[in-house]
Amino acid sequence: MKLSTAFLTTLLASSVCVTSSPLAVPDAADLVGDIDSLNAALALLKNYEATHLQKRDAVVEKRAPSLLNNSFTQSIINSIITSLKNSGLITSTIQYILSDPTLKADTLTIVTELLQAGVLSPAEVAALASNLT
Numbered sequence: 001m002k003l004s005t006a007f008l009t010t011l012l013a014s015s016v017c018v019t020s021s022p023l024a025v026p027d028a029a030d031l032v033g034d035i036d037s038l039n040a041a042l043a044l045l046k047n048y049e050a051t052h053l054q055k056r057d058a059v060v061e062k063r064a065p066s067l068l069n070n071s072f073t074q075s076i077i078n079s080i081i082t083s084l085k086n087s088g089l090i091t092s093t094i095q096y097i098l099s100d101p102t103l104k105a106d107t108l109t110i111v112t113e114l115l116q117a118g119v120l121s122p123a124e125v126a127a128l129a130s131n132l133t
Contacts, residue, residue, distance in 0.1 A: 081119050090120070094128055 084090040
């Protein structure tokens with residue numbers, strides 16, 4: 001196919017017209033609409049995040065008892081407590097737990113279970129109590 005001079009001139013003239021046309025500037029009303037749609041999308045994202053966190057927390061709460069009652073987990077906990085007891089660090093570990101405000105709420109239950117399991121003797125519990133006061 002041969003390109004004629006008239007065709008090339010028409011092609012050049014049309015490309016010049018297209019490139020020299022002004023860009024479309026959005027109105028302020030269009031920008032407000034875009035902001036509204038962005039706010040709506042952000043609200044949907046926050047709603048999804050909250051729902052996802054609730055579902056995740058529900059799954060964790062459902063699984064937590066089975067993880068703690070697992071015999072493998074119990075054997076690990078028992079070996080850690082026995083190692084702490086044999087090394088003489090159990091008293092300082094429990095004192096640390098008692099001094100931490102976030103862990104203090106569950107400490108009474110933990111010490112009671114250790115006492116019932118025979119890991120701690122009543123004398124050791126009395127020594128812990130005397131060190132705290």
